[in-house]
Amino acid sequence: MRLILLALSILILSACSGMMPTATLSDPSGPGKLLLTQAQTHQDNGEVDQAIALVERAVRIEPRNPYAWHRLAQLQLSKGNLHKAIQFAKRSNQFSNNNQRLKALNEKIINHVEPPL
């Protein structure tokens, strides 16, 4: 039963992540933005590993870019790696400062997977 619930929550969450406005398109600029946009194209084509590789490249160039960390969280979520998704969302939060919109997206990932007690 717990497994079914877990599977359902992943499904719902994956759908949510798809519906979430991609935080990559407008906010960051420069090489990070370009890579995140390219990653989106790969993800749309179902090439999740390629997308992750591109986002990791963005993280290497801009290790404090909260959008890149958030995208890693989203991509891990789409692969069903819940633990990783939460951790990347937390990392994104660390660099989000006053970006409430992004923080809310991260919290959505963290709380959906790990509901607050």
Next chain:
Amino acid sequence: MTTPKKRTPIRRKSAAKKPRKNPVKKRAKKTTNIIKRSLIFFMLVGTLSLGAYTLYLDHIVTEKFEGKRWSIPSRVYARALELYPDKQITTQQLLRELKLIGYRSSFDGRTAGTFLQQGESVTLSTRRFQHWDSEEPAQTIKLSIKNNKIQTLQDMLTGAAIPLTRLEPMQIGTIYPTHKEDRVLVQLEQLPEYLIKALMAIEDRHFNSHYGVDFKGIGRALLANIKAGGVVQGGSTLTQQLVKNFYLSNERTITRKINEAIMAMLLEFHYDKAEILEAYANEIYLGQDGARAIHGFGLAAEFYFNKPATELSLPESALLVAILRGPAFYDPRRYAERALKRRNHILDTMLRDELINQQQAASAKASPLTLSPKPSHGSGRYPAFVELVKRQLQKDYKEDDLRSEGLRIFTSLDPIAQQVAEQSLTKWTARLEKDYKIKHPLNGGIVISRPGSGEITAVVGDRAARFDGFNRALDTQRPVGSLLKPALYLTAIQQGYSLASMIEDAEVNITEHNGQIWSPQNYDHINHGKVTLLEALSHSYNLAAVNLGMNIGLGHTVQTLQALGIERPLPAYPSLLLGAVEMAPIDIAQMYQTLADEGFYTPLRAVREVLTQQNTPLQRYPMNTEQRFDHSQIQVINFGLEHAFRQGTGHQISQYAPTNLHLGGKTGTTDDLRDSWFAGFGDEHVAVVWLGADNNETIGLTGASGALRVWTDIMSQLATPRSTTAHKNSNIAWRDIDLNTGLLGGNGCANSVSLPLIKNTGPDEYAPCAQGILGGHRGGIWTKFKGLFQ
């Protein structure tokens, strides 16, 4: 003599009837018959055997030629240098990178693999390269660097701005098959026309028309050799040479020659000329690099000229053909004149055969040998890092596959960081030996990694960085001294202490598990009494650490250490608090990586991706991270480490680091000054340095007087001032603290420092020195007013 008549059956019959009439004649006849029959028999058997043997050779020829022809070593690549506007890089660093990947200076920088520097502007033409995520096309770009930053980056053809591109990565190592044959496979169309023409002109003029063996050629060679009274000319075709190298041994016997001829003909029977020529181009032995044998034109082009075979010029092509006649005899690096003479002979032959014109020949002959330094990117440039790569890969790959499948392994090595680390270790070990009159050879190990990704960018295992031996960065096991103290203070912060908490730096005697009394001392042998946690950490007071550690519980500190990434079992002995446990620099790097990542444990890694020989993605080693600490707590500790570097044990040396760099870290010194450590980080790099003598003798250096010098030198060259503002943390309040009392400070306090305090921790009383001393815990009006904004 025998006659045909004697062979008639009648005769045989009569002979049978009268056996004793003419015994001599009869015996002769019988012998003749036996010989004849034997001859027929042996001819038959011989023909059959030859047929069977030929079939056997045919099987050998086709099986090997159609199967996996060669064991191809795996190639290890550094990170690709990313280029984008605002990228921090100096012109010198860019030019060095270009040199490392074999770019040559040219008049316009528009030929692949060339560049042109004009003041702040650099024009360069990149080579196409297949990365894991995408292919980077060949392009000509122009960039300008000012104030150590890329200002503009544009496509030379279209004039369009380029937001991001990358150079091809440097090849940093090779994992060879056990027989040490190395080669870079090339296809025939990748070889310059000149090379093929020169090869045929010199080695086999009738290659396109013979059937594996050139009988005319053999005859000519025979005549020439008789005339000269020795071997001056060979008659072997390219096919025979291929057979000899590919299938047979080097022994000079008639049997081997016969096999060679049969197999050459069989090869020609089965395969077309292009296939044979391509196999030859990849098989041929062209030089030696230590134990590594250089095979094929693809690798030879890299080995001698540091460029791909497609970019070989006419004189370079001719030189390779010159070398193949005797790679040791015509080694152009050892016998330049001899090699040059033979190269020019080859160019003359090409001119005679009208393969090139007079002008081409004259220009090529006037060209110098244009050799690259040896080896420009062979096996030995970064042995310590490649060793780490091998260890990481051995968890997932069989040794044999790593050595033979031609894998393309992409790593995180940053040649710029690596060079800085190597040079710094070499320079400082020599200088310290001299300044401190160290009797035993000083050596060291360094690990540098990146916060965020956890990627290792540099590993130095010896002060002679090219030495492929004991790897001190990975394998030396030495007591770590005070390097573990941040874990102790972090545990205290977790338990509600703050940097302002006062702790006792007083004598302590502890009965150990073996019944012995342990009485640690401070380095300066002074008991400092009550000190703030900040001072205890930044001045590395041993007694304060032990007293605090015993109060908060050793087990908790051990747990913190393990959460920080120290994976080995740790004994919960009091001496652990002062680092009486042996570790390697890479172990410490993992611990400080977690601190640099503000509480996120990020496993260190050196390998990013593995592609097959055909560039098909095989495996990725993705980034991982896990939050193990509240980042407020880590921020507090990291402030303490910054303070330790600028005001504490690092005070004197840190003056050599620019003040606009955010750097912090901890010294480590061991008993009798045998080990000198420093571990710390800035915004972009985590670095750990260990110095010591291999025989474990005293070196007379503390962490500050030894390793910290190396560390500061490295960070001063690599770190850049923080361009973005540090992220705010609403859980932290900055308060002025009087370090003499640990209470809130104010205008009147001479020893007051602004400290980050986690909410609901730290003092709420004012120190007597704070303005409005009569106000007691409330402080003066000015201090209260300031407090409103803190």
